[in-house]
Amino acid sequence: MHTHHARPQRTSRGTLAAVALAVTITLTPAAAQASPDTTDPGPAATVLPPAATAEPSPCPPLHRFRQRDFGDSADLDNVHQPLRPGTEITLQAVANDGGALLPHVVVITATDLVKKIDGVWTRVLWQQDWRDGTAVESALIFQAQDRQGDVWQLGEYPELVENELPAGAPGAWIAGVAGARAGVVVPGDPDGDEPPYLRAEAPGIGLLRCGYVVDTAADAVCAPAICYDDVLIVEEFSPLLAPPVRHAYAPGIGLIAAAQANSDGETLFLSGKRGLSIAERLTVDWEAVQLEDRAYETSEVYADTSPMRFHAGDGDAEAVRQLMADRLRH
Template sequence: MTTGAVRRARLTIAFASAVTAVAATLVAPARAAEPADPGGPAATVVGAAEPCPPPAGFRPGRFEDSTELDGRYQPLPAGTELTWQVHANDGGRALPRTVVLTATDLVKRIDGVWARVLWQRQLAEGVATGSALLFQAQDDDRNVWQLGAYPVLPADGTVTGASEAWIAGVAGARAGVVVPGDPEVDEPPYLRAAAPGIGLLRCGFVVDTSAREVCAPAICYDGVLVVEEFSPLLGPPVRHAYLPGAGLIVAAQVNSDGETLFLTARRRLSVEERLAAAEAALGLEERAYAGSEVYAGTEAMRLQAADADARAVRWALGDRLR
């Protein structure tokens, strides 16, 4: 895999901050518009000793209903599928790539906290070119945390990804906040994710809590939370725009030759589709146990039967669950 391909794959993982919304269910738009301008100020310069501490202490006792991702800026119930279209910043043209994220009925305990298992795919002209498991949990203050990731990136016909995996509490990796539950503009940068074993350090800071005219290709929105994610180790930064009650609507690299993701679809999955997503996630976990030392010591996924459809999925999976 080329260096550029690796960077694109990592960026795609960053975009999947757990999101939800569809144009028909969003608040009334401010106006029709041209594609979003992803430009903005450079990322905040921070010190090297503790570049971006978590905004709140990571303590398992603060995660009572951790798998219920129902915060104001990131509602993501199990059985939801979201799709983003990739656009080039240069000219705003749509590229033949999409990113699809599914909130599965599976959960996994990581570093003492139960996290929702998210299955992410990157598609090129409808053909899968990469996939990943993401693990996210919500604390009692509705901060949404990421506790790990296991990406699988096809390269030269061989499926890889073990070296890119990270799990909070393993090999020095630390969970970080995807989006704060009660964001404030004057707060310092906070930790998004850290895994020294793979050179991962991502930070975030709140740019605006009520931005106006945050735009997709044909529509703009007001009252949007804008968070910038950056790395003190390498760039470029990525701007994320969250619509209250809906979720992430735009994720843009802050440079002219980068890419922007626009949310294009949100739908509830059928029982059959939820089953297929769970089976895919379990298959990735089997691969992770076989090929990743970081993943090998983690607890197995479990199915959280929170509704009738999830109970049907559990029954259909049978012995596939440990």
């Protein structure tokens, strides 16, 4: 299992000491801008954007990114990706590496933490990639929802793990830093007639993800033991590199499947979704706090971001906040 790391003794911005101060403040969504006081899609056929050119240009944003268009932005309640704090989803994944099947498990949890990025409060998601019972990657993902119901991604800090110890964090990006731009992951009002739109861009690490709505209400989408109707299917592609990936989102459930459109691609299927206990939420939040503390040490793009804060949005979250504060004081 993933081990807990010892708490650093530093007191600079972004350390556990800073978060200790932040968690003592109960944040409410009423002032989200001031503070949060806040048939199986299978390996999909490529959906090409129109008018490919020799020098592909970035796909445009689905909507202009404006801070004023976000209200209770850390509350992710889009019908195709509902992620309340304390929600854990598990995806069984198989990567086909030259004919060798490499199974692994991806676990994504919505924490009780929020972080302001590019002027918008985001929900902090903690993602782990497990192989043979060992965590090989741990990541912080930052998402926010605008008033139209669009879910945006505003950054990611992925940390590789070797022998249960951090082994570097390539691929970190934060919207508004080094030319990186936020993009829409799941549209609030998906339209199959819309042109391709930006999902994420970070020139510093050669990242450019575009999205394309394939179907807004596909039926009989199976993943794999259960089938769903009215499924939103979005294909993600990059004009720069990498094969496209088709994502399937079931209403009221969220991501149920994802598959790369090539013979050596990867397929993921939803295998579980549950709400965590108070003790489990505390563990997840604690791991996320420690991961951010290391991010300030290892990532230049992360260095000038403000620390995560605790958003006590329900009774269980308030109990977790108190336990977190007690742990950080000792």
